[in-house]
Amino acid sequence: MSRFLAASTNADLSKDGKQHDTISINYSSNRSAYGRIGVPFTVIRNGTGPTLLLLAGTHGDEYQGQIALRRLAKDIRPEAISGRLLILPSLNAPASYSDTRISPIDSANLFRSYAEPPTASPTPSIANFIKTELVGISDAIVDLHSGGTSLEFTACVMAFLSADESYNRRVLELGAAFGAPTLVLNHRPQPNPSSLVGIAHAAKIPMIATELGGGSLSRASDVTIGCEGVLRTMNHLGMASLEVEPAGRQRVLEAKSTNCFIYSETDGIFEPSVDIGQSVLAGQLVGYVHPLSSVVQDPVPLSFATSGTIICRRALARTLPGDCLFQVGAPEQAGA
Numbered sequence: 001m002s003r004f005l006a007a008s009t010n011a012d013l014s015k016d017g018k019q020h021d022t023i024s025i026n027y028s029s030n031r032s033a034y035g036r037i038g039v040p041f042t043v044i045r046n047g048t049g050p051t052l053l054l055l056a057g058t059h060g061d062e063y064q065g066q067i068a069l070r071r072l073a074k075d076i077r078p079e080a081i082s083g084r085l086l087i088l089p090s091l092n093a094p095a096s097y098s099d100t101r102i103s104p105i106d107s108a109n110l111f112r113s114y115a116e117p118p119t120a121s122p123t124p125s126i127a128n129f130i131k132t133e134l135v136g137i138s139d140a141i142v143d144l145h146s147g148g149t150s151l152e153f154t155a156c157v158m159a160f161l162s163a164d165e166s167y168n169r170r171v172l173e174l175g176a177a178f179g180a181p182t183l184v185l186n187h188r189p190q191p192n193p194s195s196l197v198g199i200a201h202a203a204k205i206p207m208i209a210t211e212l213g214g215g216s217l218s219r220a221s222d223v224t225i226g227c228e229g230v231l232r233t234m235n236h237l238g239m240a241s242l243e244v245e246p247a248g249r250q251r252v253l254e255a256k257s258t259n260c261f262i263y264s265e266t267d268g269i270f271e272p273s274v275d276i277g278q279s280v281l282a283g284q285l286v287g288y289v290h291p292l293s294s295v296v297q298d299p300v301p302l303s304f305a306t307s308g309t310i311i312c313r314r315a316l317a318r319t320l321p322g323d324c325l326f327q328v329g330a331p332e333q334a335g336a
């Protein structure tokens, strides 16, 4: 591409074979007046067929997907597919380099930067490139996340469901094909237009996201769930017939908007007593926060107002008021 954009690439998306390139983001700073940031971008194409957009590293401290997509970008041979893979393993590259959730340059959360002007700063420039150059040519989107430094998730695939039933069906098929142990249904009647969910919904491109563990550790088992899920998705789309373990039975949970979170109200130390993936009852003790300001004050007991399964838990013991400590998902049969 020769256009002067805030973001551009030299990769030829119509060329067969494998190209390891970058999306180049213009970024002028005190130390580099005409500087650029390179976002890793691999294109694998063979003839005609579906296009699958694969993203990881939207948040720089989420490692599992970044490993999985690097592995797939290296291992998948063009001859093994019919169609095109667009792979961005560390989408918010500045955040990945700095080991932070949001960009250290503009403090922006890439996942919610899709409505910002593309020239505002590097993070909206990356988002705009995805939105204008890649989403529209894709048949499906898989966006790999995990809990990052502060949260740990039970390995799951997230389906964002709107009021459009035919779109929902394609999203659910994608989530079932990916085959993570848990499928979490997020009801978004009007998806946020500044998020990738909203962009995919507006373009009617089915999209799923994952949460593959989290904390400051990247377990091999979570990376494997990511790799195998992508391979199953490719087979589902008809762009490959790759050998991969069949998905096991998926547990389906509903992420409600109310009563499903516990937030800290205390400046203290978080002591969870239940694990991610564990079922809990309404009112059951699930942990404490120990106030730091007093040695005589009783610890604050924690419990949910609703029964369900622990989807995620804070991965850091030190906690402040406003920190999310837990999220619980309700069994699907509890109703939307």
Ligand SMILES: [Zn+2]
Pocket (backbone or CB within 6 Å): 058, 059, 062, 145, 146
């Ligand atoms: Zn994330």
